[in-house]
Amino acid sequence: MKPFSYVRPTTTEAATRERATGATLLAGGTNLLDLMKLQVMQPDRLADINRIAQLRGITTDGAGNTHIGALTTNADVAAHPHILHHYPVLSHAIVAGASGQIRNMATTAGNLMQRTRCVAFYDRAAACNKRHPGSGCAAMEGANRMNAIIGGSEQCISVHPSDMAVALCVLDARVCTRRANGQGREIPIADFHRLPGDTPHMETVLQADEMITSIMIPPTPIGRQTYRKVRDRASYAFALVSVAAIVQVRQGYIQEARFAFGGIAPRPWRIGTAEQALMGQQPTPAILSHAADIALTGAKGHGDNDFKIPLARRTLMQVLTILSREDEHD
Template sequence: MRAFSYERPSSPAEAAAAVQRHPGAKFIAGGTNLLDLMKLDVEHPPHLVDVNRLGLDRIETTADGGLRIGALVRNSDLAADARVRREHPLLARALLSGASAQLRNKATTAGNLLQRTRCFYFYDATKPCNKRVPGSGCAALGGFNRIHAILGASEHCIAVHPSDMAVAMRALEARVDTVAADGRTRRIPIAELHRLPGETPQVETVLAPDELITGVLLPPPVGGRQLYRKVRDRASYAFALVSVAAVVVREGGAVTQVRLAFGGLAARPWRNEAAERRLVGTDGGPAACRAAADTLLDGARGHGHNDFKIPLLRRTLAATLAQAMDRA
């Protein structure tokens, strides 16, 4: 076991300042990801800053009818909240499809957004991984890459982001509130939070090391049909091979608004507005679905074991849209 120090600050700004004072320090809340990584010697922070007592565990209605979700709201509590279930059912469904009940009772909103990839090689300290040791190589490229990315990858990394909740929040156009050590705050669209690997796969978000997520803001509900479909190897406690978060609004038989976000495809929740536009004004039928999938998959590339994700995505999108249009 590697030694580390620990502290429990009393405010978000103090927590951010504590991380700034200790290079390499990490925030810890539920610990459902970080503690595993520490045990496996993938992460070895010299200092842990416990943020559990910062009062960031509330779900509040905003003046415009949206919701502000505190960073420390547990996944179980968020999925069970009556406002979430009524106004943003997509989010509740995504949360309940993730992990296990025990983990959802501990995992937090911010921690879920910031969880690291479940790539086999990232977790195995004996294998080269550019996320873990920059410049060491990517073992997944020539290895067993069944769960890996088909979009947005690079020759340096083909890992995917594992969160179900983040995919739903991408479709709901959430924004993320943060505070830094100097007290500076900012609001980041979730579309800009996660980075693609490029040449620096170890840099996974746009957050500074001392920047603490304090909450997530959901805009007022858009209505329509909200669905979350997750394809995985077993019915529970498994990460997505492909997932689709869909918000479909229609008048009569025609789609007037659609948002589609995808998991299991890339290093961040994936959304392609051009593909969505292929569906607007249509009946959402098979021809429109094929056109949207063609646009979505432009540039997609399998790496051998995960080639099946391309036709799987087409079928999953078709099934989701059929259900949204009441044709299932």
């Protein structure tokens, strides 16, 4: 591991100043430290933000919004009574990820900032535009079973590995940030992760001096919620395909429909026109299939991951069918 300097800022202001000078923020370290050991990431300076107490906790405001601190652990979010009652899709998604030990360390902001698990990205001998811009993409014609079928580019077909982000996407969550100048903003989670285009090394819309302080989730959406994850083994495995969904059916017609894919794109994949195609419709196989067609428009396999296209379709159809049938009995 490359030598690095280490500091412990105790305020958000100090942490953003460290960011502005090029420091890498350290929270749970469940992804960062692995990458440092492999020399995939070699930061010169780490700023450990674990002493910033105001970045922890789950609260609600007068408007019914829920705020999750950036340093709140995945385990604490998943087990919190308020999350379980109002946002079960988020709890289900978090529990589907990693292991109990990792969830005890991994943080809310760190989960969103984790790097791809693409084989080429982890292999320092392989070409990777995300790791070394301009070097090429070994995954394009190599080992790409876990890679993207949609949203990628000629420069990169990696996927974002977060389960939590997919659930936050259907909940219309916003990423709250702070910059070194004291200014902050709220970024819709759907806009937080960049598509690779010609700059796959630029993974989020965060500025150089900007850090996540919390996640804001609007009041509980109407409808039944679920998260379905298809993976190679029952636990401690990244998604081949996942679907987070919220559906409300009344008198046989869909009143509300939200869904997002994980495991198939560089960011959670939610297509508003696909959801709109379900509104006011009976949840018949033909209608659900039409929505899947819209959501997966442009999907393309690269050899090893060709199977993801029919798998994504079947997973979405199954989730929407189950949610629609159950809601009719409320």
